[in-house]
Amino acid sequence: MDRKPHTFHIPVMGTGFSIDTPVKVAKYGISSVISIVDDCLIEEMRKYYCERTGEAYVPITKYDEDFRARRIREYLNLIDRIVKKQFAELKASAFEIGTEITKYFRILPEESPLKQLYKKMLDTVDLNEKVKLQDSLRASMRPGDINVNIMTKLDRNNYGSDKKELPQEFSDALSALRGYAQSTLHSAIVFSAGFNRRLYAYIEEFKDFYADAAGYIQKRVVIKVSDYRSALIQGRFLAKKGIWVSEYRVESGLNCGGHAFATDGYLMGPILEEFKVKRQELVDGLHAIYNEALKLKQKISYGKPHQVDITAQGGIGTAKEDKYLLEHYQLNGTGWATPFLLVPEVTNVDPVTLAKLSAATEDDLYLSPVSPLGVPFNNLRSSESDRERDRRIENNRPGSACPKGYLVSNTEFTPQPICTASRQYQKLKLEEINKQNLDPFLYKKSLDKVLSKSCICNDLAEGVLIRHQIGNPAQKRFSAVCPGPNLAYFSKISTLEEMVDHIYGRGNVLNDSYRPHMFVKELKMYVEYFIKESAKALEEPTEKQYVYWRGFYQNILEGISYYNNLFPQMIHETLEVRSKMLEEVDGFRRMITDFFEQNQGFSVLNQPIKAS
Numbered sequence: 001m002d003r004k005p006h007t008f009h010i011p012v013m014g015t016g017f018s019i020d021t022p023v024k025v026a027k028y029g030i031s032s033v034i035s036i037v038d039d040c041l042i043e044e045m046r047k048y049y050c051e052r053t054g055e056a057y058v059p060i061t062k063y064d065e066d067f068r069a070r071r072i073r074e075y076l077n078l079i080d081r082i083v084k085k086q087f088a089e090l091k092a093s094a095f096e097i098g099t100e101i102t103k104y105f106r107i108l109p110e111e112s113p114l115k116q117l118y119k120k121m122l123d124t125v126d127l128n129e130k131v132k133l134q135d136s137l138r139a140s141m142r143p144g145d146i147n148v149n150i151m152t153k154l155d156r157n158n159y160g161s162d163k164k165e166l167p168q169e170f171s172d173a174l175s176a177l178r179g180y181a182q183s184t185l186h187s188a189i190v191f192s193a194g195f196n197r198r199l200y201a202y203i204e205e206f207k208d209f210y211a212d213a214a215g216y217i218q219k220r221v222v223i224k225v226s227d228y229r230s231a232l233i234q235g236r237f238l239a240k241k242g243i244w245v246s247e248y249r250v251e252s253g254l255n256c257g258g259h260a261f262a263t264d265g266y267l268m269g270p271i272l273e274e275f276k277v278k279r280q281e282l283v284d285g286l287h288a289i290y291n292e293a294l295k296l297k298q299k300i301s302y303g304k305p306h307q308v309d310i311t312a313q314g315g316i317g318t319a320k321e322d323k324y325l326l327e328h329y330q331l332n333g334t335g336w337a338t339p340f341l342l343v344p345e346v347t348n349v350d351p352v353t354l355a356k357l358s359a360a361t362e363d364d365l366y367l368s369p370v371s372p373l374g375v376p377f378n379n380l381r382s383s384e385s386d387r388e389r390d391r392r393i394e395n396n397r398p399g400s401a402c403p404k405g406y407l408v409s410n411t412e413f414t415p416q417p418i419c420t421a422s423r424q425y426q427k428l429k430l431e432e433i434n435k436q437n438l439d440p441f442l443y444k445k446s447l448d449k450v451l452s453k454s455c456i457c458n459d460l461a462e463g464v465l466i467r468h469q470i471g472n473p474a475q476k477r478f479s480a481v482c483p484g485p486n487l488a489y490f491s492k493i494s495t496l497e498e499m500v501d502h503i504y505g506r507g508n509v510l511n512d513s514y515r516p517h518m519f520v521k522e523l524k525m526y527v528e529y530f531i532k533e534s535a536k537a538l539e540e541p542t543e544k545q546y547v548y549w550r551g552f553y554q555n556i557l558e559g560i561s562y563y564n565n566l567f568p569q570m571i572h573e574t575l576e577v578r579s580k581m582l583e584e585v586d587g588f589r590r591m592i593t594d595f596f597e598q599n600q601g602f603s604v605l606n607q608p609i610k611a612s
Contacts, residue, residue: 004333005029005142007109007326008503010346011249011313011335012149012190013257014482015457016464017347019045022079022146024346025496027086028104031145032346033190034079036176037154039071040404041461044470046075053082068158068172072179079146080184087143095121095134104141107500114140145187147222148180151259152196153373154406156417172406173199181206181219188246192224193261195234204241210299211244215306220246226253226263228274232282239289242297244306249335250275252314254529255522257338257484260367260376262529264548265555268314269519270562272329275310279330283308311335315486315518319505320572336503338484345496348464350479354493356380357481361513362488367529370454370480372407372420377456378482385459385480393451398430399423400455407457421453456480485525489515517577519563520584526556527588531595553596560589 010025010032012018019041021032036042043060050057055078060071090100105118114137121133155173158166168174173196180189191199203209208219221238223245225231231248238245250271253263263271275282287305294301312325313335322334340346341357349357356364360380368379370386379386392398402408402422409417413428420426433446459480464470466477491511492498501507516524534549567581 003113004031004144005108005112005114006031006144006333006500008322008334008336009033009144009147009311010340011337012192013337013341013347014460014463014480016041016461017341017349017481019348019461019464020049020079021346022144023049023082023086026083026144026146027090027100028107028496029142029144030500031147033147033149034076035151036072036076036148036180037151037172037406038404038457038461039068039176039179041464042075043071044465046071046078048468048470049078049082053078063161066170066175066178068170068175069179069182072176073182076146076148076180076183076185083143083146087141091138091141101138103497105137107497109504110506146185147188147190148185149190149192150176150199151193152191152199153193155196155199156406156408159416168198169202171198174202177202178206181208186218188220188222190222190224190249191234192251193259195230195237197237200234200237200243201241203238203243209243211302211306213300215302217244217246217306220244222247222249224249224251226251226261227266227271228278228282231275235282235286236289239286240293242290242293242299244290245286246307247309247311247332248275250310250312251335252518252522254367254376254525255315255485255518256313257378258482259371259373260378262376262526263555265526265530265552265559267519267526267556267559267562268312268522269566270559272312272325272331273562276329279308279310309333313337315484315521317486317489317510317515317518319503321518322503323505324570324572336499338486339490339499339502339509341481341483341487342490342492343494343496343499346499348467349481350463350466350477352384353380353463353479353481356382357483357487358491358493360483360487360491362485365483365485365488367525369449369452370421371456372453373409374420378484380481380483383480384478385454385456385462388478389451389454397423398451399426400458402455402458404458419453419455419457420450421455426450426453454480456482485521486518489513516584517581520581520588523556523559523563523585523588526559527592530556530592553592556592557589560585 006029010018010021010030012033012035015035015038018032019034022034025032047057060067060074090104093099093101095101105115108115117133117137121130121137124130124133150173152173155171158170160166177199209221211217221243223231223234225248235245252268254260283305291301309332311333312331316322316334316336325331325334341349364381366379366381367376370379371377400421400423402419405419408419410420410425411417418425429450438446459478462477462479466479489510492509494509498507498509502509530552537545537549563585564582567578570578
């Protein structure tokens with residue numbers, strides 16, 4: 001696999017924020033990720049870019065056969081053509097001040113061999129030698145990858161016009177995979193949010209996911225994981241099918257944007273340490289399983305494992321943190337997402353939301369219950385989506401019309417799943433609650449749980465439509481946004497070059513508020529999450545809950561012990577900074593141990609436990 005020009009990538013953000021990010025950054029060698037969940041948005045974006053580029057647009061309607069896969073395939077092919085054209089034009093431009101090709105090399109990391117060669121070219125006086133070096137630079141350039149993301153939990157079964165359920169290959173996730181598999185892209189598909197057995201099994205039906213005789217894989221598999229065990233389980237499953245996982249993308253369970261999938265108290269530092277120690281063991285073990293599967297399929301096997309990258313993302317905010325992760329944990333790259341929400345050159349955020357994000361403080365960013373999936377969702381207080389939800393409640397018309405239905409999952413009242421943020425579900429659920437004669441406290445608690453849900457599958461796509469004035473101008477749109485808590489330390493609306501300079505330590509776009517180290521911030525979030533969630537769970541404890549939360553507690557303590565050993569060794573930080581980090585960690589240790597030992601919610605653990 002070719003060496004990537006940059007050491008960072010831009011992960012997927014919502015459904016709309018990075019829907020066309022490759023068009024904006026791939027020509028500079030920066031890889032990014034498109035969500036392929038929302039085919040309605042994808043079709044609108046295909047029309048938009050066809051009009052901008054002068055290509056003929058032929059609509060793919062929901063009445064067309066296999067419309068979801070076709071929409072995704074045609075959009076990705078269009079983006080592929082646009083990026084290839086952009087890159088060819090950039091590559092052919094002159095090495096002069098202000099040209100695109102000079103920007104390509106100017107924003108590269110200082111340690112990059114290409115950057116060093118570029119500097120040598122600039123310093124060369126001999127004209128013939130300069131031209132040779134320029135030719136060499138052009139030959140070494142490559143664009144960033146146009147990667148895609150499927151959130152594996154979003155795998156709705158679909159129905160035909162006759163109301164009968166379609167075969168499983170027409171489910172949302174499998175259709176999206178098919179659309180990518182049939183595209184012209186040479187890139188990677190990122191699977192996030194856990195293990196989807198039928199989706200993973202479907203991969204083996206497409207030839208582009210298999211390596212060729214030279215070991216090249218046209219469409220690579222990347223799995224976003226929260227810990228080593230998850231990587232091992234998913235990697236083994238795919239290896240048994242002859243599919244190689246080219247990258248394990250480790251993301252913080254809580255210190256991230258979008259949905260937050262908390263680990264069982266495992267912290268980022270210890271997780272990365274385990275990957276570092278067991279990396280070769282992982283690769284060698286999977287390679288043996290992989291070769292055996294290839295032999296059973298009567299395919300060529302390989303004497304050496306294909307390349308495996310380990311990358312990390314979630315809460316990285318400074319060049320020092322980025323460099324430390326790369327060097328200490330021997331990572332192949334890092335992901336920077338949330339800060340790019342403040343870079344209009346790169347992401348799609350509507351003007352109202354952009355202003356709110358720029359002014360956001362720690363108190364404005366929180367783990368919310370708004371997602372219909374029932375998973376904590378990183379949210380911005382007073383988002384336009386939440387304000388509209390509250391207006392509907394005030395007008396006694398709670399719930400959304402559910403225009404897209406990607407998050408349908410509930411079958412309490414209907415044979416086919418519906419969304420818990422929908423008007424249909426909330427009407428039925430509120431009627432049920434009103435019949436239960438609950439006391440005022442439980443009644444309000446039940447109501448709040450139902451009414452907290454927002455229509456995020458639609459509203460996460462609204463920002464890009466507002467910004468580019470796509471669709472009916474008379475239609476009111478209310479955008480949702482899903483920033484990570486790291487946004488509190490960024491306020492400047494920046495250019496692409498300013499943000500890249502920040503990542504590589506050539507500039508600084510942080511605001512003046514105090515920002516704890518990413519490891520400390522994540523620890524704080526896990527301690528607060530433990531205190532809040534365990535107290536709720538143990539109101540009526542079972543043996544299962546007791547075992548789970550005690551294990552969670554022990555994992556956090558082990559993580560704290562790891563940091564107590566690690567932080568003094570961070571010699572790139574000043575003694576004052578290291579002392580502050582240790583002081584903060586000790587404060588969170590006291591907080592969680594005091595709660596565990598003294599809080600009334602845990603006193604029941606000294607009493608007999610009900611069987612689960």
